[in-house]
Amino acid sequence: MWGSSTPVPAESWLLLAALMWGTRPPAPSQAAPLQNSSPLYQFDGQVRLRHLYTANTHTQLYLEITPQGEVRGAPDQTPYSLMEIKAVKPGVIRMQGMKTLLFLCMDPSGHLHGASSYSEACNFQEKVQRDGYNLYFSETRNIPVSLRPAEGPPGGRGHPAPRLFHFLPMVSRVPVEPVLLEYDFYGDPPLDVESSDPLSMMGRLSRVLSPSYIF
Amino acid sequence: MCGRRLKISVALWAFVFIRTVTGLAGEGRSVWKKDLNFSPVNGTQMFLYDTFPKKFLWGVGTGAFQVEGSWRKDGKGSSIWDHFMHSDFRDDASTEDSSNSYTFLDKDLSALDFLGVTFYQFSISWPRLFPTGVVANANEKGLHYYNTLIDSLVHRNIEPIVTLYHWDLPLALQEKYGGWKNESVIDIFSDYATFCFQIFGDRVKYWITIHNPYLVAWHGYGTGMHAPGERGKITAVYTVGHNLIKAHAKIWHNYNTRFRPYQKGFLSITLGSHWIEPNKSDDTLDINKCQQSMERVLGWFAKPIHGDGDYPEELKNKLYSFLPNFTEAEKNYIKGTADFFAFSFGPNNFKPPNTLAKMGQNLSLNLREVLNWIKLEYTNPRILIAENGWFTDSHVKTEDTTAIYMMKNFINKVLQAIKYDRIDVFGYTAWSLLDGFEWQHAYSTRRGLFYVDFNSKQKERIPKSSALYYKEIIQENGFFLKESTAALQGQFPCDFSWGITESVLKAESVASSPQFCDPNLYLWNITGDGLLHRVKGVKLRTRPAQCTDFVSIKKQLDLLEKMKVTHYRFALDWSLILPNGDLSAINRQVLRYYRCVISELLKLNIKSMVTLYYPTHAYLGLPGPLLQRGGWLNQSTVQAFQNYAALCFQELGDLVKLWITINEPNRLSDVYNSSSNDTYQAAHNLLIAHARAWQIYDKQYRSFQHGRVSLSLHSDWAEPANPYFNSHLKAVERFLQFEIAWFADPVFKTGDYPAAMRQYIVSKNKKGLSNSFLPYFTDEEKKLVKGAADFYALNHFTTRFVIHELQNGSWYEFDRDVQFLQDITCLSSPSRLAVVPWGMRKVLKWIKKTYGDIDVYITANGIDDQSLANDELRNYYLGKYTQEVLKAYHIDKVKIRGYYAFKLTEEKSKPRFGFFTSDSRAKSSIQIYNNLISRNGFPGEYSSDLCDQSEEKTQCTFCLFLSQEKPLIFFGCCLFSSFVLLLTIIIFHKRKRRKLYRAKNFQHICPPFKKGHKATLN
Structure with missing residues (x-):
């Protein structure tokens, strides 16, 4: 089109030229640091906190990872179903349970589990469907993530319900609750009325700890 | 009509009046219904520095049987406790004279003089006056003793408060009548009381009939732990209680009608109790159980006497088959038979806990709450704390440090009850004056303010530290904060850096x-x-x-922009930049990331203070190969660090003017804690590594980069846990030497470790308590290390209360012979950091005194706060600590150049130190810090802004407008230029038409445009 000699109205040229000029990076001297105006940021950075929702006509489930590492469907949003979804490369994401900090991973047999350490087996390709739902394929196995509803349709004839493959990342309704602090110096020891030091003033602090070393 | 309305309103007012005057039973429940959202820094909950009412009575108490000794001397009869003790505690026969107050009355009086008390609460030994218990001819010598005691007290202006019965019932009455189970003892006791009123009543204005009747009944007749040692008969327990109440009431009426009119004294009964808190403070069932627990113990005696004359419903319902009844006449007779509420709160009411009706709830030592309960249940009575204190183990002599803090806590709770809860407490009795016989514990615990060696002949009364502390409280009539001066108004210098500290920045290794x-x-x-x-x-x-x-930089910038700081302190990741430890592989991408952080920050006008090495317990941060070769125990790490530092100076030094080589090397070295020698060797290597890095900067980069380099030392302050003991003061000095001077002396002072530290370790070696060896610097190393820092950087978080405690073993933590105490009265964070703002000023003063007038940067200061949004503890901490920094700057002239709050964000499952949560949500303290920064301190109302930035500001309003409205301006320009172009084209066309030429040349205009587009697209 550009090579053709058909005359183009001068006005549109001007507009285009102006737009091209506008997209040039601003000169460094007067640049404000990274305004939050880029369309790339409309997904709130690289990290999303979502519940993975799936449903058929009878059931609706949220994918959750239990503290034991079991992956299952929960009928409601729970602290264990809140996932941190982070892109690791184009089209590929990894998911981490916010409560347990376990990664969603797939073992060679295609079985899903929660793993405490991140590996290649925890990468999933995110494929967006027309209806807005996503499919997640294991990057290494190319097997999709799926959940089996606990029960079939009401009054069913005992056939196991078909697995659900399509997921919708939903915004969390569960308040992000404070994570349990697992430090041994937390919590007061119980009152020991038989002791000359009932409130345990002595021996509670045996070492000099620095806050900058706890992290 | 009017009459009826009047009647109704009178009835209403009467109801209100009754409600307010006779506290309704069960109202005490509301004490437990606390507001769960109570702020940790709520003024009414924190330690109160204030004074007691002017006429507040300060006293100390003893029980006759506990201290008098001389149990067979001068015609004294046997008491049930003499009998009980000699049958149950045979081993203690050698110490049966106890403190022998009967003989050493003068020593007791001197002890009272020493304390400066306003009253002395003691008890009269009934069998000493009447050996058989029955009032006949009094034992002359016993009578003389008590007359002398009372006269001496009156002479000294010390008010005597006299208890008639502190558990030493004449044995004859026990044997003849079965003790308090028998109603006949009531009359005999009343006769004895009448005798005392007649003989001593002219000088004694405060009388206590019985000390803690609950324990008499419960342990004397229930558990069998007290004399007479009967156990298991629950009917007997409640019969004894019944008789004790009736005996008290009879004596009160007797005093009220026959003696009060001319003696004008007051009479009561000392009731003791525990305190209890529900498992869940929002659970009504739990609260009811707490109420029941209190009614079973305190209510048993308090409700008949201070309430409506009858037992609590709880007792009547649950124990109806054991509990005797009061007739209506008796109820009216008993009701109101106390002129004040004498309350005892001490270990005897808590021990042993398994004999107590706890109802599955939690025992508590909160004196303020139990006073509130009494106020609500018994109509706000005047209260005398007739016994309070805790005990120490028998091996503790005069250094009773825990007792100081127990006392501090108890007395402050009383003060809070008076000031905030409007409870009418008019006197406090510290228990006790002397060490003595402690009932079922015999001599295995001590409760005296004065130490007595029971085996000695002279039984000298030696003041313990708790006596010295109590004396101070009495002198000041409360608590006075000596360490803190009034708030200062003032500002920091104009070039003061306000910063925020962050740990290692995790670099993105691949652009995102x-x-x-x-x-x-x-x-x-x-x-x-x-x-x-x-x-x-x-x-x-x-x-x-x-x-x-790098997308993550933007997030950092967003957070920092909200902080409005001038400086950002963060750390590089050594192991990421140099994964092999040496310069064979340099991760340029990571370096580029850090450079980007620094340069983007500069665009926001935030300068960076960069820490080269920031280890933590979870992540030592050393490159893998170095870690495998032994980390800081291996000298090669020193060289590797030097190369790493040089690389950082070279790559980033043009943008960074403040460098910290190592964060808290004094904590890092104690990571190497398998032996003290490892710790000292690691420290030695760290010092040299820092010094080498500094030397390189000084020689190769300073001349053109003009930056400053130092190391951040963990510098908490220490206070003696027991200020009355020289050993504690020495322990503080030693702690500072071992903690701070260990690293600071070589760098800022001598080039060598502190002499005091070296000497102490040598002396421990000589005693065979440690094999530690503190390395020596060579002369060359001394030159290298000495002066190798451009400023003093300190990380300060808290103040520790230090105790001297001799320890045996070759570990760094043992070498200094220091133990710590948690001051329970001090505000502290969830991770138990005590909030002691003035400690900050003291450590700054100490640094100036020890290391001279050098520049100081506070490179980390902060606290953990449980709250995820409204972090009031951090707000409080920030305000108070920076105020002390200001005082150090203006009053003590410490050259403080910057303050860096700790820290920017926190991590999941870690103590919450961040201004932002782990998911980057802002907390309210950011606002406080913003204000502090924008006002540059605490300026007075009328003080003018010393830092004149007006010129800069006016200049910048235009810049600001430009930068903010950039897209608009740009779009406007576009619009304008296209409009102008359009206009010229139209004019051009029109002219041509006017000239009636065919526009042959029109196509000449277009091709240049086309060419231009091709160029840009390719």
Whole structure:
């Protein structure tokens, strides 16, 4: 089109030229640091906190990872179903349970589990469907993530319900609750009325700890 | 009509009046219904520095049987406790004289003089006056003793408060009548009381009939732990209680009608109790159980006497088969038979806990709450704390440090009850004056303010530290904060740096915007499969690398912009930059990331203070190969660090003017804690590594980079836990030497470790308590280390209360012989950091005194706060600590150049130190810090802004407008230029038409445009 000699109205040229000029990076001297105006940021950075929702006509489930590492469907949003979804490369994401900090991973047999350490087996390709739902394929196995509803349709004839493959990342309704602090110096020891030091003033602090070393 | 209305309103007012005057039973429940959202820094809950009412009575108490000794001397009869003790505690026969107050009355009086008390609460030994218990001819010598005691007290202006019965019932009465189970003892006791009123009543204005009747009944007749040692008969327990109440009432009426009119004294009964708190403070069932527990113990005696004359419903319902009844006449007779509420709160009411009706709830030592309960249940009575204190183990002599803090806590709770809860407490009795016989514990615990060696002949009364502390409280009539001066108004210098500290910044090793690196063009979802399809044959030109490629930087900048700080302190990741430990592999991408952080920050006008090495317990941060070779125990790490530092100076030094080599090397070295020698060797290597890095900067980079380099030392302050003991004061000095001077002396002072530290370790070696060896610096190393810092950087978080405690073993933590105490009265964080703002000023003063007038940067200061949004503890901490920094700057003239709050964000499952949560949500303390920074301290109302930035500001309003409205301005320009162009073209056309020429040359205008576009597209 550009090579053709058909005359183009001068006005549109001007507009285009102006737009091209506008997209040039601003000169460094007067640049404000990274305004939050880029369309790339409309997904709130690289990290999303979502519940993975799936449903058929009878059931609706949220994918959750239990503290034991079991992956299952929960009928409601729970602290264990809140996932941190982070892109690791184009089209590929990894998911981490916010409560347990376990990664969603797939073992060679295609079985899903929660793993405490991140590996290649925890990468999933995110494929967006027309209806807005996503499919997640294991990057290494190319097997999709799926959940089996606990029960079939009401009054069913005992056939196991078909697995659900399509997921919708939903915004969390569960308040992000404070994570349990697992430090041994937390919590007061119980009152020991038989002791000359009932409130345990002595021996509670045996070492000099620095806050900058706890992290 | 009017009359009726009047009647109703009178009835209403009467109801209100009754409610307010006779507290309704069960109202005490509301004490437990606390507001769960109570702020940790709520003024009414924190330690109160204030004074007691002017006429507040300060006293000390003893029980006759506990201290008098001389149990067979001068015609004294046996008591049930003499009998009980000699049958149950045979082993203690050698110490049966106890403190022998009967003989050493003068020593007791001197002890009272020493304390400066306003009253002395003691008890009269009934069998000493009447050996058989029955009032006949009094034992002359016993009578003389008590007359002398009372006269001496009156002479000294010390009010005597006399208890008639502190558990030493004449044995004859026990044997003849069965003790308090028998109602006949009531009359005999009343006769004895009448005798005492007649003989001593002219001088004694405060009388206590019985000390803690609950324990008499419960342990004397229930558990069998007290004399007479009967157990198991629950009917007997409640009969004894019944008789004790009736005996008290009879004596009160007797005193009220026969003696009060001319003696004008007051009479009561001392009731003791525990305190209890519900498992869940919002559970009504739990609260009811607490109420029941209190009614079973305190209510048993308090409700008949201070309430409506009858037992609590709880007792009547649950124990109806054991509990005797009061007739209506008796109820009226008993009701109101106390002129004040004498309350005892001490270990005897808590021990042993398994004999107590706890109802599955939690025992508590909160004196203030139990006073509130009494106020609500018994109509706000005047209260005398007739016994309070805790005990120490028998081996503790005069250094009773825990007793100081127990006393401090108890007395302050009383003060809070008076000031905030309007409870009418008019006197306090510290228990006890002397060490003595402690009932079922015999001599295995001590409760005296004065130590007595029971085996000695002279039984000298030696003041313990708790006596010295009590004396101070009495002198000041309360608590006075000596360490803190009034708040100062003032500002910091104009070039003061207000910063925020962050730990290691995790660098992105791959740019997170691949769309700018990938030259291919894609089409999405062409076949509906949601996949990207590459368009073959099309290559786009990629954009050169730039800082926006790292998305995480933007997040950091957003947070920092909200902090409004001038400086940002963060740490580099050594192991990421040099994964092999040496310069064989340099991760340029990581370096570029850090450079981007620094340069983007500079655009926000935030300067960086960069820490080269920031280890933590979880992540030592050493490159793998170095870690495998022994880390800081291996000298090669020193060289590796030097190379790493040089690389950082070279790569980033043009942008960074403040460098910290190592964060808290004094904590890092104690990570190497398998032996003290490891710790000292690691420290030695760290010091040399820092010094080498500093030397390189000084020689190679300073001349053109003009920066400053130092190391951050963990510098908490220490206070003696027991200020009355020289050993504690020495322990403080030693702690500072071992903690701070260990690293600071070589660098800022001598080039060698502190002499005091070296000497102490040598002396421990000599005693065979330690094999530690503190390394020596060579002369060359001394030159290297000495002076190798451009300023003093300290990380300060808290103040520790230090105790001297001799320890045996070759570990760094043992070498200094120091133990710590948690001051329970001090505000502290969830991770138990005590909030002691004045400690900050003291450590700053100490640094100036010890290391001279050097520049000081506070490179970390902060606290953990449980709250995720409204972090009031951090607000409080920040305000108070910076105020002390200001005082150190203005009053003590410490050259403080910057303050860095700790820290920017916190991590999941870690103590919450961040201004932002782990998911980057802002907490309210950010606002406080913003204000502090914008006002540059605490300026007075009328003080003018010393830092004149007006010129800069006016200049910048235009800059600001430009930068903020950039898109608008740009769009306006575009619009304007296209309009101008359009106009020229139209004019051009019109002219041509006017000239009636055919526009042949029109196409000449277009081709240049086309060419231009081609160029840009390719």
